[in-house]
Amino acid sequence: MNWYGRSLASGFLAVLAGLGLSSQVQAQTYPTRNITMIVPFAAGGPTDVIARIVTGHMAQTLGQTIIIENVVGAGGTTATTRAARAANDGYTLITGHMGTHAASVPLYPKLAYHPEKDFEPVGLLAGTPILILARKDFAPKDLKEFIAYVKANESKVNAAHAGVGSVSNVSCELLNSVLGVKPIGVPFNGTGPAMNALVAGQVDYMCDQIVNAVPQINGGTIKAYAVATPERNPSLPNVPTTAEAGLPAFQAQAWNAIFAPKGTPPDVVAKLNAAIVKALDDENVRKRLLELGSVIPPAADRTPAALGTLVKSEIAKWTPVVKPVN
Amino acid sequence: MGDIFTNLGLGFGVVFQFVQWTPAFLGGISIPIPVNILLCLIGALVGTLVGVLPGIGTIATVAMLLPITFGLPPVGALIMLAGIYYGAQYGGSTTSILVNIPGEAGSVVTALDGFQMAKRGRAGPALAIAAIGSFFAGCVATVLIALLGAPLTRIALAFGPAEYFSLMVLGLIFAVVLAKGSVLKAIAMIVLGLLLSMVGSDIETGASRMAFNIPELADGLGFATLAMGLFGFAEIIRNLDAGGETDRKLVQEKVSGLMPTRRDLKETTPAILRGTVLGSILGILPGGGAVIASFAAYTLEKKVAKDPSKFGHGEIRGVAAPESANNAAAQTSFIPLLTLGIPPNAVMALMVGAMTIHGIVPGPQVMQKQPDLVWGMIASMWVGNLMLLIINLPLVGIWVRLLRVPYRLMFPSIVVFCCIGIYSVNNAPTDVMIAGAFGLVGYWLIKHDFEPAPLLLGMVLGPLMEENLRRALLISRGDWSVFLTRPLSAVLMAIAAALLILAVLPSLRKKRDEVFVESEN
Numbered sequence: 001m002n003w004y005g006r007s008l009a010s011g012f013l014a015v016l017a018g019l020g021l022s023s024q025v026q027a028q029t030y031p032t033r034n035i036t037m038i039v040p041f042a043a044g045g046p047t048d049v050i051a052r053i054v055t056g057h058m059a060q061t062l063g064q065t066i067i068i069e070n071v072v073g074a075g076g077t078t079a080t081t082r083a084a085r086a087a088n089d090g091y092t093l094i095t096g097h098m099g100t101h102a103a104s105v106p107l108y109p110k111l112a113y114h115p116e117k118d119f120e121p122v123g124l125l126a127g128t129p130i131l132i133l134a135r136k137d138f139a140p141k142d143l144k145e146f147i148a149y150v151k152a153n154e155s156k157v158n159a160a161h162a163g164v165g166s167v168s169n170v171s172c173e174l175l176n177s178v179l180g181v182k183p184i185g186v187p188f189n190g191t192g193p194a195m196n197a198l199v200a201g202q203v204d205y206m207c208d209q210i211v212n213a214v215p216q217i218n219g220g221t222i223k224a225y226a227v228a229t230p231e232r233n234p235s236l237p238n239v240p241t242t243a244e245a246g247l248p249a250f251q252a253q254a255w256n257a258i259f260a261p262k263g264t265p266p267d268v269v270a271k272l273n274a275a276i277v278k279a280l281d282d283e284n285v286r287k288r289l290l291e292l293g294s295v296i297p298p299a300a301d302r303t304p305a306a307l308g309t310l311v312k313s314e315i316a317k318w319t320p321v322v323k324p325v326n
Numbered sequence: 327m328g329d330i331f332t333n334l335g336l337g338f339g340v341v342f343q344f345v346q347w348t349p350a351f352l353g354g355i356s357i358p359i360p361v362n363i364l365l366c367l368i369g370a371l372v373g374t375l376v377g378v379l380p381g382i383g384t385i386a387t388v389a390m391l392l393p394i395t396f397g398l399p400p401v402g403a404l405i406m407l408a409g410i411y412y413g414a415q416y417g418g419s420t421t422s423i424l425v426n427i428p429g430e431a432g433s434v435v436t437a438l439d440g441f442q443m444a445k446r447g448r449a450g451p452a453l454a455i456a457a458i459g460s461f462f463a464g465c466v467a468t469v470l471i472a473l474l475g476a477p478l479t480r481i482a483l484a485f486g487p488a489e490y491f492s493l494m495v496l497g498l499i500f501a502v503v504l505a506k507g508s509v510l511k512a513i514a515m516i517v518l519g520l521l522l523s524m525v526g527s528d529i530e531t532g533a534s535r536m537a538f539n540i541p542e543l544a545d546g547l548g549f550a551t552l553a554m555g556l557f558g559f560a561e562i563i564r565n566l567d568a569g570g571e572t573d574r575k576l577v578q579e580k581v582s583g584l585m586p587t588r589r590d591l592k593e594t595t596p597a598i599l600r601g602t603v604l605g606s607i608l609g610i611l612p613g614g615g616a617v618i619a620s621f622a623a624y625t626l627e628k629k630v631a632k633d634p635s636k637f638g639h640g641e642i643r644g645v646a647a648p649e650s651a652n653n654a655a656a657q658t659s660f661i662p663l664l665t666l667g668i669p670p671n672a673v674m675a676l677m678v679g680a681m682t683i684h685g686i687v688p689g690p691q692v693m694q695k696q697p698d699l700v701w702g703m704i705a706s707m708w709v710g711n712l713m714l715l716i717i718n719l720p721l722v723g724i725w726v727r728l729l730r731v732p733y734r735l736m737f738p739s740i741v742v743f744c745c746i747g748i749y750s751v752n753n754a755p756t757d758v759m760i761a762g763a764f765g766l767v768g769y770w771l772i773k774h775d776f777e778p779a780p781l782l783l784g785m786v787l788g789p790l791m792e793e794n795l796r797r798a799l800l801i802s803r804g805d806w807s808v809f810l811t812r813p814l815s816a817v818l819m820a821i822a823a824a825l826l827i828l829a830v831l832p833s834l835r836k837k838r839d840e841v842f843v844e845s846e847n
Contacts, residue, residue, distance in 0.1 A: 215688065
């Protein structure tokens with residue numbers, strides 16, 4: 001019940017802030033109290049884990065506690081709408097991802113926020129590579145055979161995904177559009193049930209984030225054709241990249257990044273960004289992110305401006321691929 | 327066999343691990359502390375206290391309390407979470423029995439007879455038998471996981487969309503049996519429940535259905551929200567109108583005996599056994615098996631009972647069987663997680679989250695790679711259940727005393743706690759308003775002898791049924807015969823058809839009356 005009280009308290013403080021405290025005055029001493037980090041997905045999911053690992057270190061740098069608030073619903077857009085409307089004083093932030101801050105734009109035509117117009121980019125945290133996976137007894141042995149097989153049997157193959165708008169759904173749409181095929185998509189409620197169906201051999205293939213798939217691939221219950229990043233992943237050294245395997249056009253990463261409501265003072269954003277950069281250079285943080293199969297962004301990609309560019313390019317990338325829900 | 331004992335030994339070794347604590351103020355004397363046992367105890371206690379808030383079921387409790395385990399070592403964190411899980415589940419049963427507010431699907435059935443027992447002054451035995459049945463079921467299921475965890479996994483994988491759909495059809499037919507009164511009214515309630523479950527997003531296209539552009543309805547109506555309205559608020563309104571007054575006085579005067587009598591125990595033993603078996607089997611099925619465990623157990627009891635007319639009017643077997651089934655299912659639902667590394671339901675997904683936070687991503691090799699973790703967790707389930715028995719048997723007296731609080735003081739506090747509970751699940755004020763509206767609907771339903779239990783079950787089964795139907799047909803390219811050509815699915819369909827014929831055939835009318843209609847009022 002603690003966070004119930006907390007949200008009351010933060011609401012009260014937000015009112016106070018609106019009453020007169022100028023954000024310029026605040027910025028010099030920022031942060032002077034706890035920061036709320038909204039995570040638009042359930043505790044324990046890939047985004048939540050990355051947010052907790054990085055914010056744990058950021059809190060030390062900033063000298064204030066960062067409280068994670070998991071707000072779930074409507075593919076993360078409920079939470080993102082709330083963050084867009086929060087006070088722009090740097091005390092409410094959100095860890096968004098490829099879905100909430102890019103694919104949601106074409107997916108939900110009536111979206112109550114816009115990733116570019118309603119948010120200040122703060123900094124990129126990590127990327128999670130997407131894999132092309134198949135049931136272990138699926139006929140094709142490598143990606144080339146897979147491409148030929150799917151094209152030849154378009155009306156027979158099934159692709160599982162974790163629900164409309166999920167990372168596995170939109171990345172599979174991208175794969176299908178690159179291949180020029182329209183197989184039947186079988187929707188599941190989340191990655192767990194979809195993976196279960198793949199392990200049980202009820203569906204043929206799916207695209208998913210590396211975190212969920214590595215133990216299954218190593219256990220031999222499913223197989224991976226390729227990883228959709230420019231470089232191989234250290235946690236799966238034997239899985240080729242899509243470029244190596246003959247499909248360079250399919251590149252996808254589920255990235256996670258911190259955003260602040262539009263109008264958050266630049267020096268506050270700079271302070272937060274510096275804390276992110278410091279966390280990403282910390283050995284322990286790096287070790288834990290790498291364990292998850294994540295890709296840590298190089299220094300040039302960590303600035304707020306670089307994140308802004310990424311959001312713009314990602315929206316452009318997903319818009320032709322993702323079909324809107326009505 | 328020898329392996330099992332070595333493994334269980336390893337597990338209990340982990341649970342009973344002592345850590346030497348050498349505080350400075352004792353001048354170097356170290357005290358051994360059973361850290362993991364303490365974590366389990368704290369978890370079970372906190373889980374019970376949060377879970378007992380009306381409307382907060384296991385998923386909400388585990389989600390809320392998950393972050394407090396992040397600072398612990400992985401094994402300790404998982405043991406504490408297991409404690410929280412069982413605690414929350416038991417806390418949910420407590421509100422079902424005392425104030426008729428089920429926090430999740432499994433407790434709806436417990437509320438049927440549990441609350442009637444409370445009304446007859448037998449809240450104590452109801453709570454105690456729930457704890458005893460749960461403990462017994464927990465013990466059996468723990469042994470089952472240790473012995474047969476790996477082979478049972480095959481059952482989980484044998485269930486595809488077609489099998490789930492058939493299982494849910496069977497479940498719906500069970501739901502009719504829950505009705506105390508008219509079959510027609512029960513069917514009407516189930517259908518209404520199915521319709522309400524359609525609110526939200528279409529699973530295949532993502533299109534919004536019956537959400538009227540209200541963003542809060544985009545993910546559908548919450549089970550807890552509806553349950554609180556239909557059961558909790560409706561019950562309060564009914565108690566406040568003229569007829570309820572004497573009813574309440576009766577409850578307060580009649581409280582007699584906190585513990586089950588010898589006769590109760592004798593009566594419930596076979597019920598607990600049957601519930602445990604049924605729950606253990608259904609629990610293995612990921613994504614929906616555990617949901618129907620408790621009311622399948624209730625249905626079975628009603629069928630085998632010599633006098634089914636007592637069910638729904640405070641029959642202790644109607645509490646013992648579903649509570650045992652519930653707990654056995656909760657336990658065996660760990661099997662897919664432990665052997666495949668795939669979370670079968672929302673609570674297990676949270677457990678995987680907890681493991682991921684600690685850098686362990688469970689997979690098919692988790693048993694070989696992290697034996698201390700897996701077996702420690704299995705052992706902790708048993709310890710968690712024991713903790714519940716230790717915590718809850720003494721608490722029974724306190725809970726029952728709550729019933730003696732004058733109703734004019736009690737009902738405002740129930741309303742307040744309900745509102746806090748509903749609000750905190752999603753931080754959404756809309757949910758509180760929806761629960762209020764369904765309170766009025768529920769009152770109207772009670773006044774016209776419609777029962778809310780079949781409605782709630784229809785609502786729980788609806789999405790599972792629809793989603794699996796569509797998945798099965800997508801995979802079969804629209805060929806309906808899959809439901810009959812897949813052997814498991816065909817068997818389930820046959821059982822469902824047999825039950826239906828039993829209910830419909832006029833020549834069996836008399837028999838049907840015994841089965842379905844035990845109305846006295």
